[in-house]
Amino acid sequence: MVDLKKIQTLDQLIPQQPGKVKQPDLAGGPSFKETLNQVGGVKPQNLGQMQPPGLAKAVEGVKFSNHAIERMRTRGINYSPEDISRLSEAVSKAAAKGSKDSLILMNDSALIVSVKNNTVVTVMDKNALKENVFTNIDSTVVL
DSSP states (O other), X not given: OOOXXXXXXXXXXXXXXXXXXXXXXXXXXXXXXXXXXXXXXXXGGGGGGOOOTTOSXXXXXXXXXXXXXXHHHHHTOOOOHHHHHHHHHXXXXXXXXXXXXXXXXXXXXXXXXXXXXXXXXXXXXXXXXXXXXXXXXXXXXEO
């Protein structure tokens, strides 16, 4: 897992496994790195401290596991700063209901989130969702 509080540069978020991953065609959308740069002008080391507006109880920013980052990169999945804020709010709502592991459906994608660890475990696009069975989750949040 990647703890966004410990990140000093955006390059630390990208797994370094040369030659193993084929780069997807990302024409028409920003890269994950560009999306992180746009998150309200927040520096990467402060991402874990970013809080969605309007929450009564403060929630630490959602972390992404290395696996989730890799899946986003290979599947060409990108989230806007507003999406990250919505995701943080959804995780907060799931935590308030006592959830531990949640399926969050957002923007034609699905995220499996460890609510108790505040960490996105994996991300799937709409093509990977078809005929899929999700196990070991105790809640679903639809955005």
